[in-house]
Amino acid sequence: MMNRTVKWVFWAAILVFVSIYPKLFGIYFTNVFVNFAIFALFAVSFNLLLGFTGLLSFGHAMYFGMGGYATALALVHIPGCPLLVALLIGFVSSVILALLICPIVVRVSGAAFSMLHMAFAQLMYVLALKLRGITGGEDGIGGFPIPAFRIPGIVSIDMKNPLNFYYFAMIVLVGSMWVLWFFTKTPFGQIMVSVRDNAKRVDYMGFKVPQTKAVIYAFAGGFAGVAGAIYAMFNDLISADGALHIMVSFAPILMTMVGGVASFFGPICGAGIFGLITEFTTRYTERVELVSGVILIVVILFFPLGFMGLVRFIKEKWFTKR
């Protein structure tokens, strides 16, 4: 019972912190925080595959990019496209892309799964560069209008105001993470972790493994798309190098490894750690990868369960002492 109260207090504190954050740290760090939250959702959706289903994707950026491009294109080409519709288009496009690719990828695992994703993601990257008429080539799509959040007759909130956008982004991103968290708690989530442990036995317990993977895959892709859509609206720009490059696919891998692959909240911590590193390293040098690479090596050598593993370790020590 005590544990439950502590949990509620913890979440309430987080909620209060997130809502007063812009007042505490000013607009610059508010934008840093939005960026962090975008990548936190991206990494959480990625970890649905790696940590919960045991599938390592080297191309998760294609869903991030797909969501971003779809939303940007909707805002460019549909006059008066409402904000939430643009967001929904980003989500749905990524889900559709996931459903198109899943018949191939759900039947493989291990290295084949990883490399297939790298291939598909690179294909998307090249397409984004080459289809200049649609994607704007290397320049990407930028300067599209960001519509106000509008419920006709009730409310109209201007999204060009960074503070308003911050709250909108937080609601969408945190809401999405909550959906994914709940997803892991459902009976279906139980089947998901069983697939990770022993796919053959899942079949022998009466569940269809490829179909199960397909649903997980669509979820992971769709919510990466939501992260991409928010990313596009936040920067008012989406480009191949920013959203589809292979380093974008590696970002959630690093975040998940550093944050802790075995935990739902690990990737969020990882996104935070990398956000901070990037923020402070760029003040001195452009070689951010140098620092993050060293950190990755240290983590893999000494804390294979990542930051959350370290937290659990300290917690256990602390409790056994008492």
Add this chain to the structure above:
Amino acid sequence: MNILETKSLYHDFKGLKVLFDVNLQVREGERHAIIGPNGAGKTTLFNVISGTYRPSSGAVFFKEKEVTGFKPHEMVRLGMGRSFQITSTFSRLTAFQNIRMGVLSRRGIRFNLFRNVDKLDDVTRETDEKLKRINLHGERNFPASVLSYGKHRSLEVSMAMATDPELVMLDEPTAGMSKQETHYAIGLIRRLTEGKTAVIIEHDMDVVFSLADRITVLHLGTILASGPPTEIRESRAVKDAYLGEMED
């Protein structure tokens, strides 16, 4: 009635003939043991029946319905459960969660995305009952991977029965167990298969003759003899091929 029947079943791996004209008949409600020397094709027979492999030719009938080439999950949904010779549980899930998978499956709770699985009280209650029956309630929240060998094997066998199948196929349930553990496991199997049909691959002859209602002897991929224990014990062909070697 024959709950399970195979008709001239053949299976080969890239030219290596493993099963050769196997006509197995398992009657409803019996405990049927399959014995035979190593490499006789016992596990392959299990794999072909339960859906891991499609037979090269021949047919499998389950509850008088042709099920040749059905996938494992289809067989499970029809009412078959299977355990493995090499322990094959969900290692990072707790004993409770392992058994719960079977309960969820039997209740058809698969693509449920709107309920918290821990709050499905019926499922929790049923799973706990099952855990008590197999004496694993004390290890309820331990991951399967940390269970002792004997307990882990019990879990393996119990998972095959967690979906409440009409027919269970147990592939060497006592593999690698000590004498004492084997004794316990046999009691467990006897208790859990009460009123069900069971097909059991087993090496320990004491176990086979005490547990089985009927025995099928598989040798070099084909059935050498099939019948009640007394008949098998007397069979000349079986003695020559298998039992005789053991008495030397």
